[in-house]
Amino acid sequence: MRIGELSRKTGVPVPTIKYYVREGLLPPGELTSPNQANYGEAHERRLHLIRALLDVGGMKVADIADVLAAVDDPARPLHKVLGAAADRLGAGHTERDDTESAAAQAIVTDLIARRGWRTHTSNPAAADLSKALAALVRLGHGAFVEVLDDYADAAERVARADLAYVDRRAAVDDMVESVVIGTVLGEAVFSALRRLAHVDASAKLYGTDGPPEGRAR
Incomplete structure (x- = not known):
């Protein structure tokens, strides 16, 4: 499918999809010409995952990128992938010394x-x-x-x-x-x-x- 169809099926605007590709959250599509690319079901599924982590999980784009990098690493044990996700759910505030x-x-x-x-x-x-x-x-x-x-x-x-x-x-x-x-x-x-x-x-x-x-x- 073209990027426009991918956008319609996922509800993610085309500029946002291109941003996710640039940031490494979404793999690039298969080039069919210098300015055209095809996207598949794996891209659609990954976009739904990104939006879920962002909208429901409340994660930042940089944290999502780190988690997805762990997901895409075939050498990373499942336990380590879980840790990569869980470590980014914290409040992240500095602890008081009292x-x-x-x-x-x-x-x-x-x-x-x-x-x-x-x-x-x-x-x-x-x-x-x-x-x-x-x-x-x-x-x-x-x-x-x-x-x-x-x-x-x-x-x-x-x-x-x-x-x-x-x-x-x-x-x-x-x-x-x-x-x-x-x-x-x-x-x-x-x-x-x-x-x-x-x-x-x-x-x-x-x-x-x-x-x-x-x-x-």
């Missing part, structure tokens, strides 16, 4: 060791967790650590579900792409499900009697 931050880092270090997680405190997710815990302490909610293991239990179940989905994909290409989808888009799915569950749990615990539509939040 008592609350130090205490939170110690809690996260203990959590990782106690649960036997095969990761390291240098993982960006560990930094994000310690920053969140420190912020809770500053807001007077230090007792949140009492439910941290409940959150960790739920996180382990979700992680197993993510990877069980990936493992069902037979083709290697599909598996690699599914790792990224399960990591980045799965994060958005879980966040949305958690918010929906919050509304339900809150209504059951604090709401008044009546049908759910009468207790909308």
Whole structure:
């Protein structure tokens, strides 16, 4: 298909497609003349993936380029591809150097060791967790650590579900792409499900009697 048809099928403007090609996010089409190229289903699928990572995953173009480079590297183990995607989901803010931050880092270090997680405190997710815990302490909610293991239990179940989905994909290409989808888009799915569950749990615990539509939040 020509680039115009690719644009119509994906909803991505032609100039944006050309930009993705220049930035290395999308492979160039097969040249049929100096100014014409053909694109296939692989280009269409890659464009949908790029837009999903951008629009749903909230990733920056530079981060998407790094993740896709890992996806396209046949020598990169699936575990490393997952890490490349997960490492770009963090907040990326500088951590404060204060008592609350130090205490939170110690809690996260203990959590990782106690649960036997095969990761390291240098993982960006560990930094994000310690920053969140420190912020809770500053807001007077230090007792949140009492439910941290409940959150960790739920996180382990979700992680197993993510990877069980990936493992069902037979083709290697599909598996690699599914790792990224399960990591980045799965994060958005879980966040949305958690918010929906919050509304339900809150209504059951604090709401008044009546049908759910009468207790909308």
